[in-house]
Amino acid sequence: MNLLEHQGKQLLAQAGLPVPRGRVATTPEAAEQAAAVLGCRVALKAQVPAGKRGKAGGIVFADDPAQAREAAAGLLGSELGGNAVDAVLVEQSADIARELYASVLNDPATKGPLVLFCPSGGMDIEEIGARDPELIRRLAVDIRTGxxxxxxxxxxxxxxxxxxxxxQASAALLTMYRLYRTVEAELVEVNPLVVTSADDVVALDAKISLDPGALGRHAELVADLVPDQDATGTELERRGRDLGLQFLELDGEVGVLANGAGLTMTTLDAVTHYGGTPANFLEIGGDAYTKATPALRLVLDNPRVRSLVVNFCGAFARTDVMTEGVLTAIEELRPELPIFFSIHGTGEEKAIRLVRERLGVDPYDTMDDAVRAAIAAAAPAGKVAG
Structure with a gap:
């Protein structure tokens, strides 16, 4: 989840990294007033969670308040990168002598923070890496020492x-790292981090992406979050995010409920391997089993779903507890489609007994058997499942 530029800059400024003076405007009149207060040449920047705004016409310069009003009128209400422009940042124009790049991000390879710095900024880091990869300096940080x-x-x-x-640049990196840790961000990026003609280092842009799993600890930031336009997804996916569930809608007919992302992916792979097409990714591990009813409703509200696989495998997680949640959901929602269970691990004997007693069916001995049965049930009349 992303913060808009002006929101990210506010956090950077509070942490101690200089940013240009600016004001947010939602009307042309407000933009004119902001330019008058700033009293200098200004940049009007569309506040949307999209990159390359300059190339797309999302950054316009104005020499006086009247021009700022005109520029804001052209930006507000437009669309940029699939995002509606509802606000502009009216900001003093920077005296740029040089552009740098700096970021702190989660690094899957080292499973910790990675700090990047490059003496060439103003473009995507991927472009820099493709053109001059040796320019990018990287430092994997030991989270214990920082x-x-x-x-x-x-x-x-x-x-x-x-x-x-x-x-100043090294101080900026330290400030960005502290902010990254404080707000539990996935990314804190300043591109460009500019050097002015007076050799002052200023954050001319800011991109901060927060870890969705940490939002409960940062209530003060939640209202400022903006979802990536590319990640808004389908109506069902938006409902899943609102529920705090990891849900992706796919194109198939076999619905899937499993505990843990790894087991869910394995189940989807099994459905594909045996000739079926999965209808969704939805894992209800951890405390998500307490949301079994809305989770099951998400699957059932997809009109393409013709059968359902419930695949539980527990070590620390108890399969009987998860099964209890799903059975309660089934009894409440009363789905008409066939459901096929595979249950193994801690609490499996009780879980299997619960399915037999409350649904009158037997779980399958293996995941593969349950998947094949679900594929056969989902196949159109006259078609034999592979």
Whole structure:
């Protein structure tokens, strides 16, 4: 989940990284007033969760308040990268001598924070990497010790930036890392981090993506979140996110409920392997089993679903507890489609007994058998499942 630029800049400024003076405007009149207060040449920047706004016409410059009003009138109500422009950031135009790139992000390879710094900014890091990969400096940070001042300074030295800029750039990295840890972000990116003609380092842009799993600990930021337009998904997927469920709607006919992302993916692979097509990704591990009724409703509200596989495998998680939740959901929603169970692990004897007693069916001995049965049940009349 992303913060808009002005929201990210507010956090950066509060943490100690300089940003240009600016005001948010939602009407042309407000943009004109903001430009008058700033009293300088301004940039009007569309506030949408999309990159490359400059190339798409989402950043317009104005030399006076009247031009700012005109520019805002053109931006507000338009669409940029599939996002409606509801607000613009009216910001003092920067005196740019050089553009840098800096970010702190989650690194799957090292399972910890990764700090990136590059003396060429103003473009996507992928473009920089493709053009001059050796320019990008990387530092995997040990989460136990954090980013040190010496390590931050080493990232910016030897690039011809000069002593004053090196000092400010390394301080910017430390500030970004502290903010990354404080708000439990997945990404804190400043592109460009500019050097002015006075050798001051300023964050000219800001992209901060927060970890959805940590939002409960940061209620003060939740109201400012903006979902990526590409991730808004279908109506069912939006409902799933609102429920805190990991749900993806797919194109098939075999619905899937499983505990844990790994087992869910394995079940989807099995459905595909045996000639079926999965209808969804939906895992109800952890405490998600307490949401079994809305989870099952998500699956059933997909009109393509013709059968359902429930696949539970528990080690620390108890399969009897998860099965109890799903059975209660089935009894409440009374689905008419056939349901096929595979249950193994902690509490499986009780779980299997519950399915027999309350539904009058036997779980299958293996996941493969349950999947094949579900595929056969979902097949159109006259078609033999593979």
């Amino acid at each position: 980013l040190t001042a010496a390590s931050a300074r080493a990232l910016v030295e030897g690039l011809g930036l000069g002593e004053r800029v090196e000092e």
